[in-house]
Amino acid sequence: MTSSPAPAHSTLMSSLLACLDGLLASDAVPEGLMRGEIGWLGDGISDPQRQSTGGRGAQSRHEALGLARAADGLLTALEDIGEIPADAALQLRRALDDAVDRIGAVVRQAQASRIRGLYVIIDPEVTGGRDPFDIARAAINGGARMLQLRDKLRDKGEQLPLGTALRDLCAANDALLIINDHADLAAALGPEHVGLHVGQTDLPVAEARKVLAPGQVLGRSNREIELIVESQQMGADHVAFGAMYTTTTKEVTRAPQGPERLKQARAAARVPLVAIGGITAENVAPVVEAGADAICVTAAVGSAPNPEAAAAELTEAIRSAGGRV
Known part of the structure; x- marks a missing residue:
């Protein structure tokens, strides 16, 4: 029965x-x-x-x-x-x-503790006409511990295939992928090995948290010391500060912050600190010595004739200056 x-x-x-x-x-x-x-x-x-x-x-x-x-x-x-x-x-x-x-x-x-070393922004507009995934793979092979997908031109649906490929690349190499601006794209690609970065005028941290999985990291841009404190109070897992030097990949109307201001940012930051803007292998040492946990670059790798060699040179320069890679 x-x-x-x-x-x-x-x-x-x-x-x-x-x-x-x-x-x-x-x-x-x-x-x-x-x-x-x-x-x-x-x-x-x-x-x-x-x-x-x-x-x-x-x-x-x-x-x-x-x-x-x-x-x-x-x-x-x-x-x-x-x-x-x-x-x-x-x-x-x-x-x-x-x-x-x-x-x-x-x-x-635990994820935030991985924010260190070389952090390369993958921007389809800054590749020298090459496939963005090839730049990303070269960056990882050269020692990058983090990648960021920043695409200001294409719709999110068009970004998804590249985002998926970058996530898989990062997962295979114990690296972290950060999505610029788009919390829903970060959530779709996550939860593991994928986080989000927002600017001062993007989705607020609390609202972005509602979209992300609970374990996804979230970073926020800051151009003033006071904003670093604000970002931490909002619950950002890491903070970016810059521009360190003159940069050509993003319009900046303010004077560069420089390593001395970065020391003040380090004193204010209780979470991992990312330095960004105009950084190269030749000028990275003072930035590392000022307390940056991660060094974020775009053109220094994306526009280099040999992106893998450029990433390797930056990684070695960070290590030589005492940074964690």
């Missing part, structure tokens, strides 16, 4: 319990998500003697974030069909949101 299928609400509840078990068994979950906080399940998950659903704990913070998102969706479905009281659902959702926020912060902190 064929057994009847389990009711939909029973399946949903079992799936929710499996997600919660995976979270509770995970080393990635912070102390705040404890059985007592989700005790509305009565003799369910709050009972220390309850047998686990058998699911293993999340093996990574990214997996834990995925379980939390899945649990939130299942919670909504159970709430919609009246299987969970609204106040109980609110209690669990707060616990899940807290877990997501804190796991995401830890993931971003």
Whole structure:
């Protein structure tokens, strides 16, 4: 005799319990998500003697974030069909949101620690007529630890194939890809190995966070010391400061900041500091010595006759000046 299928609400509840078990068994979950906080399940998950659903704990913070998102969706479905009281659902959702926020912060902190060494902007307008992906591959082969896709001319749908290729290149080389301006494109390419960079007049940090996955890093441009403080208060994971020297790849109406101003920026920055603007292998040493964690360039690699050799020369100059590469 064929057994009847389990009711939909029973399946949903079992799936929710499996997600919660995976979270509770995970080393990635912070102390705040404890059985007592989700005790509305009565003799369910709050009972220390309850047998686990058998699911293993999340093996990574990214997996834990995925379980939390899945649990939130299942919670909504159970709430919609009246299987969970609204106040109980609110209690669990707060616990899940807290877990997501804190796991995401830890993931971003780990990602931000990778912001170092040579950081190359891939701009299709600054390639000397060559394929932007070829410039990117040469930069990585030459030692770049970060790439940024900056395309001010094409629509986001047209940028997606190059973005996908750059993400895969970075993932294969333990590098980080940063998307300029477009939070939705960064979210589509993420969550791992992909972050976002915004300028002063782009999407605010808090609004960009709503689009990004919790573990995606976000950087912000700054032209004044006060703006670095503001960016950190907004929650930026790293800050860019410049232009260091005269640059030809971006219109700058102010005088260059120079290494001395960068020292002030270093004193104000509690997060990784990216120096940008007019930097070459010949003038990078004072910038590194002033405290920059990462050195961001465009034309120094993109317009070079041999981009890989140019990236390698910059990487060695950063290392020789005492920078982390």
